[in-house]
Amino acid sequence: MPSLGADMEDAVLVEWKVKKGDQVRKGxxxxxxxTVKGAIDVEVFEDGIVEKIMAKPGQKLPVGAVLAFxxxxxxxLHIAVDPEEEKPKEKPMEIPxxxxxxxxxxxxxxxxxxxxxxxxxxxxxxxxTDPVRQPPPPEVPFSKNKIxxxxxxxxxxxxxxxxxxxxxxxxxxxxxxxxxxxxKIDVENYVKTQRKIQETIPGKSEVASTISAQIPATSKxxxxxxxxxxxxxxxxxxxxxxYLETSIDMKKALEWLENENQKRKVKERLLSVVLLLKATALxxxxxxxxxxxxxxxxxxxxxxxxxxxxxxLRQGGLVIPAIQQVDQxxxxxxxxxxxxxxxxxxxxxxxSSELTEGTITITNVGERGAEKVFGIIYPPQVALIGFGKIIxxxxxxxxxxxxHPVLTVTLAGDHxxxxxxxxxxxxxxxxxxxxxPQQL
Amino acid sequence: MIAKAExxxxxxxxxxxxxxxREAMKKDERVFLMGEDVGRYGGCFAVSMGLLxxxxxxxxxxxxxxxxxxxxIGIGAALAGMKPIVEVMTVNFSLLALDQIMNNAATLLHMSxxxxxxxxxxxxxxxxxxxxxxxxxxxxxxxxAHIPGLKVLTPFTLEDARGMLLAALEDPDPVxxxxxxxxxxxxxxxxxxATKVNIDKANIARNGKDISIFTYGIGxxxxxxxxxxxxxxxxxxxxxxxRVLRPLDxxxxxxxxxxxxxxxxxxxxxxxxxxxxxxxxxxxxxAFYDLDLPVQRLCGVEVPMPYAKHLETAAxxxxxxxxxxxxxxMNYERV
Amino acid sequence: MMLWNHTEIKSKLFNILEKIAPEIDPNTxxxxxNISYEFEIDSMDFLRMMVEIKEVFDIDIPExxxxxxxxxxxxxxxxxxxx
Numbered sequence: 001m002p003s004l005g006a007d008m009e010d011a012v013l014v015e016w017k018v019k020k021g022d023q024v025r026k027g028x029x030x031x032x033x034x035t036v037k038g039a040i041d042v043e044v045f046e047d048g049i050v051e052k053i054m055a056k057p058g059q060k061l062p063v064g065a066v067l068a069f070x071x072x073x074x075x076x077l078h079i080a081v082d083p084e085e086e087k088p089k090e091k092p093m094e095i096p097x098x099x100x101x102x103x104x105x106x107x108x109x110x111x112x113x114x115x116x117x118x119x120x121x122x123x124x125x126x127x128x129t130d131p132v133r134q135p136p137p138p139e140v141p142f143s144k145n146k147i148x149x150x151x152x153x154x155x156x157x158x159x160x161x162x163x164x165x166x167x168x169x170x171x172x173x174x175x176x177x178x179x180x181x182x183x184k185i186d187v188e189n190y191v192k193t194q195r196k197i198q199e200t201i202p203g204k205s206e207v208a209s210t211i212s213a214q215i216p217a218t219s220k221x222x223x224x225x226x227x228x229x230x231x232x233x234x235x236x237x238x239x240x241x242x243y244l245e246t247s248i249d250m251k252k253a254l255e256w257l258e259n260e261n262q263k264r265k266v267k268e269r270l271l272s273v274v275l276l277l278k279a280t281a282l283x284x285x286x287x288x289x290x291x292x293x294x295x296x297x298x299x300x301x302x303x304x305x306x307x308x309x310x311x312x313l314r315q316g317g318l319v320i321p322a323i324q325q326v327d328q329x330x331x332x333x334x335x336x337x338x339x340x341x342x343x344x345x346x347x348x349x350x351x352s353s354e355l356t357e358g359t360i361t362i363t364n365v366g367e368r369g370a371e372k373v374f375g376i377i378y379p380p381q382v383a384l385i386g387f388g389k390i391i392x393x394x395x396x397x398x399x400x401x402x403x404h405p406v407l408t409v410t411l412a413g414d415h416x417x418x419x420x421x422x423x424x425x426x427x428x429x430x431x432x433x434x435x436x437p438q439q440l
Numbered sequence: 441m442i443a444k445a446e447x448x449x450x451x452x453x454x455x456x457x458x459x460x461x462r463e464a465m466k467k468d469e470r471v472f473l474m475g476e477d478v479g480r481y482g483g484c485f486a487v488s489m490g491l492l493x494x495x496x497x498x499x500x501x502x503x504x505x506x507x508x509x510x511x512x513i514g515i516g517a518a519l520a521g522m523k524p525i526v527e528v529m530t531v532n533f534s535l536l537a538l539d540q541i542m543n544n545a546a547t548l549l550h551m552s553x554x555x556x557x558x559x560x561x562x563x564x565x566x567x568x569x570x571x572x573x574x575x576x577x578x579x580x581x582x583x584x585a586h587i588p589g590l591k592v593l594t595p596f597t598l599e600d601a602r603g604m605l606l607a608a609l610e611d612p613d614p615v616x617x618x619x620x621x622x623x624x625x626x627x628x629x630x631x632x633x634a635t636k637v638n639i640d641k642a643n644i645a646r647n648g649k650d651i652s653i654f655t656y657g658i659g660x661x662x663x664x665x666x667x668x669x670x671x672x673x674x675x676x677x678x679x680x681x682x683r684v685l686r687p688l689d690x691x692x693x694x695x696x697x698x699x700x701x702x703x704x705x706x707x708x709x710x711x712x713x714x715x716x717x718x719x720x721x722x723x724x725x726x727a728f729y730d731l732d733l734p735v736q737r738l739c740g741v742e743v744p745m746p747y748a749k750h751l752e753t754a755a756x757x758x759x760x761x762x763x764x765x766x767x768x769x770m771n772y773e774r775v
Numbered sequence: 776m777m778l779w780n781h782t783e784i785k786s787k788l789f790n791i792l793e794k795i796a797p798e799i800d801p802n803t804x805x806x807x808x809n810i811s812y813e814f815e816i817d818s819m820d821f822l823r824m825m826v827e828i829k830e831v832f833d834i835d836i837p838e839x840x841x842x843x844x845x846x847x848x849x850x851x852x853x854x855x856x857x858x
Contacts, residue, residue, distance in 0.1 A: 020673075064750055066760040069760075069763075069764055073773075156731060156733055157729045157730070157731050158729060158730055158731055158732040159732065160729070161730075179774070181772065183733070261837075261838045262838065262839075266822075266826055266829045266835050266836070269825070271822060273818070273819075314796070314797075314798070338819070339819065367818055
């Protein structure tokens with residue numbers, strides 16, 4: 001409470017013009033007080049962020065009483081809340097803004113004098129709705145822990161104990177604090193992220209049932225994105241990818257499809273993706289090496305051909321359910337199952353088996369317009385097939401030039417399991433199958 | 441704890457102390473009160489008001505202005521089998537009797553090979569806040585807690601103000617009781633009948649899970665107020681009323697730290713070598729691996745107590761200081 | 776045979792679209808924009824829409840006519856001619 005006159009003893013706080021978390025600049029009016037001389041605006045004399053309001057409107061306080069705390073340091077303020085205690089409010093579904101404003105208070109630029117230079121924040125991973133090739137994962141996420149150039153990891157005794165009890169090397173934990181010190185919450189967050197990675201990868205885990213929660217609210221969406229990010233980074237880090245690409249003439253396939261659909265009722269119409277699924281499955285029958293898992297026992301070829309395909313959710317995020325034994329199903333059945341699965345994926349009612357039994361994944365970005373897609377394999381699978389947009393392109397037919405619809409197919413392979421020869425054979429087979437759609 | 445189905449009275453801290461003196465004196469002939477102005481004046485802080493009339497000048501004794509003298513007399517009386525309550529007006533004046541307290545009361549049991557107990561109870565007013573300036577505003581209870589052979593009590597609740605004195609009088613060895621002057625007017629409720637309280641355990645004044653505040657006396661009041669403000673931001677503070685500074689209830693302290701992983705000691709006394717340093721060291725020694733950040737201390741500013749009102753207020757931890765420090769702790773900010 | 780006017784057709788279409796793209800607001804929609812882009816609908820959703828249109832209007836739109844119904848306006852016109 002400022003002293004606004006030699007004889008002023010106290011005043012009543014009438015109204016706050018700011019609230020907790022607001023940024024204030026020198027000279028801003030932050031409150032109105034009432035003295036015996038009338039109502040007066042109270043200015044603030046420093047730049048900062050309102051940290052805590054102490055006085056309540058209507059309160060009479062003596063000169064010198066604390067009205068509020070304003071943080072003028074550049075240390076980013078956040079109350080270290082337990083991540084499990086997310087705000088209970090669920091927002092109704094709405095198109096989220098491209099970048100959600102951060103919940104925490106934004107930092108002020110000026111670093112305090114004498115503080116050790118803080119490490120730059122690693123580049124943010126922004127997963128797109130399709131697993132297009134990501135920017136390189138952030139360099140050594142624990143670089144923030146290097147303080148003053150030394151490589152000694154600083155962690156609170158509690159954090160060290162918890163990490164040690166869980167058998168986690170402090171090296172892999174990154175600190176959420178500007179000082180770089182690892183606290184209990186950082187270890188806990190690491191553990192939670194690890195669990196999420198287990199859940200989102202269609203491997204042999206049972207935990208995928210968590211994805212059958214309701215349509216993601218904002219906080220869950222963020223968790224999903226970070227889980228995807230973590231999974232993708234891990235995949236990119238651990239799996240030696242090789243990439244192959246080929247162009248496939250889709251004229252015959254699409255003509256056949258059009259013909260077929262004319263005969264069918266609207267409910268039974270087939271989408272082109274179904275052709276791609278079946279063709280992929282039959283090609284895998286011939287080249288089974290790509291339909292496998294890479295485990296600690298090495299290359300394990302799988303009998304069932306369960307093809308996962310990526311579905312982007314309307315609120316952002318990704319699910320990858322699998323259709324089982326595609327090679328043995330007719331196009332009509334595959335279409336039915338795809339329709340059903342997509343429906344349930346979008347309303348978050350997938351079964352855990354659908355999420356965990358995939359043996360290979362395809363990603364179809366064609367609709368969204370990319371010509372080709374170089375994906376990242378989902379471990380423990382050993383391959384990922386990408387289908388781009390079908391574009392009218394010049395094509396050589398009987399030594400003449402024609403315009404045909406062309407599809408660019410890419411294959412990402414795990415080089416530990418297969419090599420370019422295998423991949424090429426697969427793509428060749430795929431092409432042949434798509435030139436004979438009636439046999440699919 | 442208030443005993444069940446008893447008559448409840450609304451009273452003050454001062455009254456509670458008086459009730460204890462009165463009850464002790466009624467029950468036991470050997471109990472008597474001595475000190476400066478305790479008789480005719482009714483006590484510097486009005487604690488013994490009316491007692492002279494009730495018990496007479498043999499048992500309510502005005503002493504000369506000589507701390508070393510009358511504290512020594514009290515010790516002597518205790519040695520001879522009496523149960524004196526020696527009232528030293530404030531802890532500031534007890535310095536004149538330090539030799540008596542430290543070298544006689546605290547040590548005679550040891551030096552006599554266990555033969556001589558000194559069952560003296562010495563009550564002292566402590567703390568600042570009344571613009572009594574540098575020589576008359578000390579909080580030295582932490583200092584006294586340094587001395588083996590003494591028990592040091594710091595009651596905060598009304599029940600402790602009453603109960604601890606009664607328990608102290610039953611102790612065969614010297615007990616010092618520190619009553620913060622700001623607390624005398626504090627209102628509260630008590631059961632009409634005195635209940636037994638212990639003089640060796642701390643009390644959880646407020647449960648919490650984010651930060652543990654260890655404090656005593658007036659610090660408990662301020663910490664609870666701060667905790668209410670912090671709760672508005674979702675920070676749940678546990679407030680431990682230490683009650684006894686010697687022997688410290690280490691177990692309760694450690695249990696709290698194991699729960700919250702963040703510790704703050706609030707003490708009006710100075711930090712250097714104070715009771716806050718002792719508590720911090722014990723936590724460090726015994727619960728190091730439960731700490732998520734270093735133990736914090738919020739103590740009196742390291743200056744002789746100023747006279748000017750606003751400086752005196754600034755020299756001692758206030759509610760807003762506690763709030764601010766707790767917020768900083770939650771953000772792991774270095775102070 | 777029911778004769779439906781423009782407004783009724785539009786409102787029925789919005790009902791269908793609401794099932795597929797629940798976050799759209801009929802008041803802010805651009806009726807001349809490409810449906811797929813405006814509502815972020817892929818081929819699966821589009822097919823669903825065709826199925827619903829069959830249910831509601833009893834009209835089977837052949838694949839070869841998909842090019843004629845690229846915007847809501849065009850779709851409404853198309854349906855009106857056939858109803």
